[in-house]
Amino acid sequence: DAMVIQNPRYQVTQFGKPVTLSCSQTLNHNVMYWYQQKSSQAPKLLFHYYDKDFNNEADTPDNFQSRRPNTSFCFLDIRSPGLGDAAMYLCATSRDSSGNPYEQYFGPGTRLTVT
Amino acid sequence: AQSVTQPDIHITVSEGASLELRCNYSYGATPYLFWYVQSPGQGLQLLLKYFSGDTLVQGIKGFEAEFKRSQSSFNLRKPSVHWSDAAEYFCAVAFKAAGNKLTFGGGTRVLVKP
Numbered sequence: 001d002a003m004v005i006q007n008p009r010y011q012v013t014q015f016g017k018p019v020t021l022s023c024s025q026t027l028n029h030n031v032m033y034w035y036q037q038k039s040s041q042a043p044k045l046l047f048h049y050y051d052k053d054f055n056n057e058a059d060t061p062d063n064f065q066s067r068r069p070n071t072s073f074c075f076l077d078i079r080s081p082g083l084g085d086a087a088m089y090l091c092a093t094s095r096d097s098s099g100n101p102y103e104q105y106f107g108p109g110t111r112l113t114v115t
Numbered sequence: 116a117q118s119v120t121q122p123d124i125h126i127t128v129s130e131g132a133s134l135e136l137r138c139n140y141s142y143g144a145t146p147y148l149f150w151y152v153q154s155p156g157q158g159l160q161l162l163l164k165y166f167s168g169d170t171l172v173q174g175i176k177g178f179e180a181e182f183k184r185s186q187s188s189f190n191l192r193k194p195s196v197h198w199s200d201a202a203e204y205f206c207a208v209a210f211k212a213a214g215n216k217l218t219f220g221g222g223t224r225v226l227v228k229p
Binding site: 055090101104 | 221222
C-alpha cells in the first residue's frame with residue numbers, strides 16, 4: 001500500500017543533543033510537510049518542500065532544519081533540542097500545493113522526548 | 116489571516132447516539148475544507164473533504180459534513196457512533212491564496228460512553 005512512513009516512532013534524546021527524524025513516502029507526492037503537535041493541541045506547520053524548494057514558516061525557530069535528498073525522503077533535524085521541543089512530529093505529503101487543492105496524507109508521527 | 120474555530124473542546128456521547136462536531140472558519144475567499152481524525156498516539160486520517168459542488172459530503176466510517184457558506188461552517192455528523200469513534204477530530208481549511216496550506220482548528224475530543 002502507498003503510504004507515509006516515519007521512523008522512529010518514538011525517539012528519546014538529551015537536552016542539546018542533535019536529533020534527526022525521518023519520513024519516507026511511496027505516494028510519489030511532490031510536496032512534503034513537517035508539523036509539530038504538542039499535547040492536546042492542533043498540528044503546527046514548521047516547513048514544507050515543494051519539490052526541492054524549501055518553504056519555512058515565519059515563526060519556525062532556527063533550531064529546526066530540514067533536508068529532502070530525493071522525492072521519497074525528508075528529514076527533520078533539531079540541532080539543539082530543548083525541553084520545549086518535546087512533541088509529536090508529523091510528516092505529511094500531498095500532490096500539489098500551489099494550484100489545485102489536494103488533501104494531505106499523514107504519517108503515524110514520531111513522539112520525541114527530551115530528557 | 117484565516118482562522119478555524121472548533122467551539123467544543125470535549126464532547127461525550129453514548130454509543131449509538133448521534134454526533135455533531137462544529138467547525139467555523141473566517142476568511143473572505145472560498146475555502147477548501149477537511150475533517151481529520153486522530154486516534155491516541157497516531158497520525159491524522161482524512162475523514163472527508165469539500166472542494167466544490169454538492170455542499171453535503173460523505174466520508175469514511177459513516178461520517179458526513181455540510182458546508183454552509185452563509186454561516187462559514189463545516190459541521191461533521193454521524194447518525195450513530197461506535198465506541199471506536201472515540202478520538203480527536205480536527206477541522207482544517209486551506210485557501211488557494213495561501214498556497215493551500217492547512218490551518219487547523221483546536222480539535223474536539225470525543226468520548227464514547229457504553
